[in-house]
Amino acid sequence: MATVARRRGIAPFFGLCVLAGVLVAGTMAPVAIGAGVLSNQVSDSVDTISADLAHADPPLVTTVTDRNGAAIATLYSQYRIPATPAQIAQTMKAAIIDVEDRRFYSEGGVDVKGMLRAAVNDSSGGDLQGASTITQQYVKNYLVNVVDRGSQTAQQKDREDSLARKLREAKMAVQLNQTVPKEDILADYLNVVEFSGTVYGVGAAAKAYFGTTADKLTVPQAALLAGMVNNPSLYNPYTHPDKALQRRNVVLDTMVSAGSIPASYAATAKASPLGVVGTKPQTPSSTCLGAAPDAGFFCAYAVRYLAQSGLTADQIDTGGYTVKTSMDPHVSQVVKDSVDANVPTTQDGVANTFAVVQPGSDGHQILAMVANRNYGTDPDQGETSTNIVADASNKFGAGSSFKIFTSAAAMAAGKAGLNTPLTNPFSDCFTPPNANQYTHCYPVSNDGTSYPNPISLSDGLATSPNVAFVGLEAQVGMPAVLDMASKLGLRSTLATNDAGSAPITDPADPRSKNPQYDEPQSKYFQNLLSFTLGNSPVSPLEMANVSATLMSGGTWCPPDPILSITDRSGKPVPLKQQACEQVVPPGVANTLEAGLSRDTTAGTSAAAARAAGWTRPDIGKTGTTQQSESVAFVGGVDHYAVSSMVFADGPRPQEICPGTPVHLGNCGHGAFGGTVAAPPYFRAMGTLLAGQPDVPIPPPDPQYLNAHS
Template sequence: MDAAPQGYPERNRGIAARAAFWTASVAAVALSAGSVVAPAAVAISVAGNSAVDYWEDLPGELPLDRSLPQHTVLLDKEGNEFARFYSENRIDVSLDQVSDIFLQTLITTEDFRFYEHHGVDPYGITRALVNNAISDDIQGASTITQQLVQNILVNNARDATEEAVAVGDTYNAKIREARYAVELEERLTKDEILNRYVNAVYFGNQAYGVEAAARIYFSTTAAKLNRAQSALLVGMLKAPGHYDPIRNPDAATQRRNTVISVLQDRAVISAEEARKLSKAPLGLKRGSVPSSCGDSKYPFYCAVVREEILTDPAFGATPEERQDRLSRGGMTLTTALDPKAAKAAQKAVLEALGTGNRAALGTAVVEPGTGHIAAIAQNRKWGSGKGRTEVVYAKQAFQVGSSMKPIVLATALSQGIPASTRLAANGPYHSVLDNPPGGYINYGNRDYGVIDAYAAIRSSVNVYFIRMIERTGVRNVAKFARTLGITSLPIDQLGGLEASLALGAYEVSPLEMAGAYAAFMSGGVVCRPVAVVAAERSDTGEKLPVPDPGCRQAIDPAVADTVADVLKEPFKPGGTLGLLGGPKGREAGAKTGTTNDFAANWIVGATPQLSAAVWLGDPRGGTAYPLNRVQAYGKTFHDLTGSEVAGPVWKATVEGALKGRPALPLPEAESSVASRIAQQAVPDVRGLKVDEALTVLLRNDLRPVIRTKTAAPNELYPADTVVRQSPAPGKKLRYRQKVELTLSDGSRTGITVPEER
């Protein structure tokens, strides 16, 4: 058993059932809302052994495994706190973190025989009965243990009966409260009860527990509370609202002095000390405890973490469980927030646009190979009103423009179409797929002749990628994007004719784009972006589950390396980023994007150490509020493209984030990538029903053709079965290769074969 504070010897805690019930019966007479229940009522209701039986039958086990709501503390990757949020401002501390003066003041005032009784105090109850019979100054008799029972049940009541005990305003509720208190003293030591109590009680002004109260009222800690401060806080426990020293200083002073008088009467302090303390001012020094993302230095990153808690199964199997986990808090979460990257990203967006600009910037920075979200930044203050928002732009989906083109290229490479593929790139071009009025044209109506993917990425040539998506298939590009972690494309709604997908006509968030490009720098390892990387219970240090980024080898390393190599092109002379240049002293790959009619600008780029996506647009809607005139960097820009403002923001972010870190080279293209991928074997579909065979071939990007002539009759092959195929199984597979199928006798050969696009 823990040692009691000096002056409060620990007593034998055994208790007989009859004595316990008698005590509880008297305890029921303790005042609730100023009413008194006659002791005779108890004697009449139960007597003798029936009283003992009644007492023993009452439930007594409290839900001690569920902690009271506490703070959730967010740490950056270096272990520094940058945010905390909570439903109740409670900061649990151990008894050795609370001043002895406060504990002495508390016990002397609230429960002088705390270390002597067994949960309820018959002497205190008798005193209250006598006092309340002859005085209008109503006294209570609940012990610290009984008050703790109420505090536990206020948050954790499991049924209506326990809710009634938490309120404690009926005879039966008081009896049950006493039973819980006696049982609690059997399960916990006195010091454990006291520790839970000082962390549970409410001191007003959203301060739960003594540590939060010390910070709110005196800008200090519970360990440093002096006598005057302790007297004020203990006095508030009777009625925190009425004795609020901020709103009702006179009432608070009077109540504090009453506590001081009790300390003098019980010889804890001298008369002279009591006199000096009673004349002292309240000495308030108001402090605060960060209470939301709005109080954080990185509010939008904090919001990403909060959303992760509410949506990721690591924090609960259902939305209700995750909401409860957030409300109860008590977690210390280490995040992937990189202070250097976050500072660089925030500085970059503010230098470009400031906070009052109609245009907005949203930046997401992700670490390749881990999925760790290193930074989130935007040029808005947190909150509501002009220049403020609580929307995280990095999590919102916008049209991505030409930053989608590298994903089209990656799809082609995965199908065996090499980056050296040369296609006519002049416009206007009328595709076999859907077309805009007048056909597809390149930016500035430029013509490029016949070029390969390197040149097409360098100059962001629209027509080249329309021709490329004709070869890969629209739905295949969307599926490949999903493989890269992009979840917003409506694959099931695509009919296969939407060539504009290649030019970024569909919406993706900056965070998912950063994650997709990260795969090109990590050898094809795709990870889901996550913010929380470690978690533990704040009170016990117990490790807790965290979100799983699900890192996996999702695409061929040679495909990823080739795309990374091609992405160097925009920084070369004549490239879209040639004038801007890459990050100083290091290789990088990037692609800009400008949507139709300048509705939005993008740049997504990466190095082996980080991948960053920057969106620039008007949050009210790019179509209605295009970027045809924008103030940035102290001057006016007309008809903005991705290289003019978003590009410098990206460059400054990358340079700042990687300052002091070694410069790593980007992967080189593997010349054999196309041929190696193309060497996949033609699948064997012989013996399959025709619909099954068609499915297999289409999924392998092959073109099934059903011969009109069927095979000779054979009882081993029922109708509509594939008997032969050409080329034969195991032959080298070429992208979109024709595979002829001969069906069994009696089969339907007029089947329309769907074309997978």
């Protein structure tokens, strides 16, 4: 704002005793005693309040942008567009001075006669009287709208009709008038006042009410805004147009009497309509709910990330930051088009999420977070206010893509390599960990009888037999498998319970005694061999980051949506961020990538790859839950690590069926990861990589081709 820097220099109000002296000298003894007591009481708090005024910045809009700097959302509690004195029209300055404080340029910050009148009336039990100057009004509005905006009690004191409040304002106004030029005081006042609702300051009001800027306000527009300052709700031109019109015309008459405009100008202005645009103030959305369909989930995650990195919600909504995210608008739109083509936005009961993360040894930037659903509050339009891309929102799980964790744990422990034969009968029954004589074995069968027995880990990753991987999981041990899942990327997921929410610990809730609800998945699955079959809630974003960890040579980094953040002055704002970690040896990561490279050529997504004309070297692992309520494709190509998940998201989940479009139903065979979740990946990546050379998959490390323990 115009004089934020100057305001920093406001000194303690040591000279304000002069005003109290004037009050004492000009009134009766009882009044003098009362004023003196008030002066002493108020002086004790003035220095503290002055410090608040000196250090409290007015709330400004935070702008969230994509990686190219284009705005994707605005976040604010007060919509304010700061304007310097030169950026405010003379018409606006004249209107506000003529109606609020005609002696503004000559008075010393207070109206002494008004203050004396107020003192006399207050001491004699009459109503508090006295006109506040613009400088005093600025002090009051700054206290209400800036310093004390978070406390209704403090704001009430700032507004109370008392001599103590008037004296406090007066002391501040006198010193402010001595240290800050009049033009800057006027501009600061016009920048801080409310114009109804969330519209604050003349810059925002000009935009919201007239679709213009503060420097282009016409006489009738300026008069309307100047009139609103007295009572923004009463003179709101949308809700009380008649009262707003009457008030505007009063201001115009005042401008004529002050000599600011000729009577002919006022007559013409009075004959004009209010001229406001729309049926309500035209303000941008104040949350990520206003973001474009391909940016809403990304924006919401970015805001959450900022909060987890040390910024409070109030700082985010008032700090005037510029938050440059890592969102790639081209990638995001291409992926959004792909999922919408697979599952329409309003398709009943079916969600298709898609996350894209850029691998790297020093960071994992998120490039896109989209879904066929849009981020919003209207379910009839296919909107959801839950971040179904970031949260553990896929309640049914990612299916056999979780076999990645069992494979990685086995390789890291030396219990299996790509060439290791795994026992693989059609069915088997496995004894869970920590079993006793009453424990039932866990029955598992393969989906079909065509699998060889034994089967190599490499072939198993491509064709995904259940029995082989549950047997390997039992051999490696659940603690190692769960630890590997966490290391590779499922950190938030494993902190949720088996319903995908925070563990329930409230003793009044009967679910708090049920391990499925009161334990995090990291604990709940310690004795459940079903984990490798992926039947638990999972975050689509974190599964994309699992691929990114492997594609980064075994380096995990938090999925990061932020490139930079700067404050209102353009200075960088540091964030507390988790450091990257080497979670598995590069040899394990590269060898596992080599094992996953066969999925689109000879594995469960090969048919869909051929249908899409896909021939690029990549990694992939499909997943399908037992009743086909969820299917997944997790993998990556070039510098894109991805997850595409299609799952039932309505109140009556059913089997997901392939088709155009994908839909709920009772189709017998149901959908598979290769037939329903992989096609959006082939379509999106094919578009993004068109004309680009192939990037080969790293060769396996010989150390991890065979078991060695």
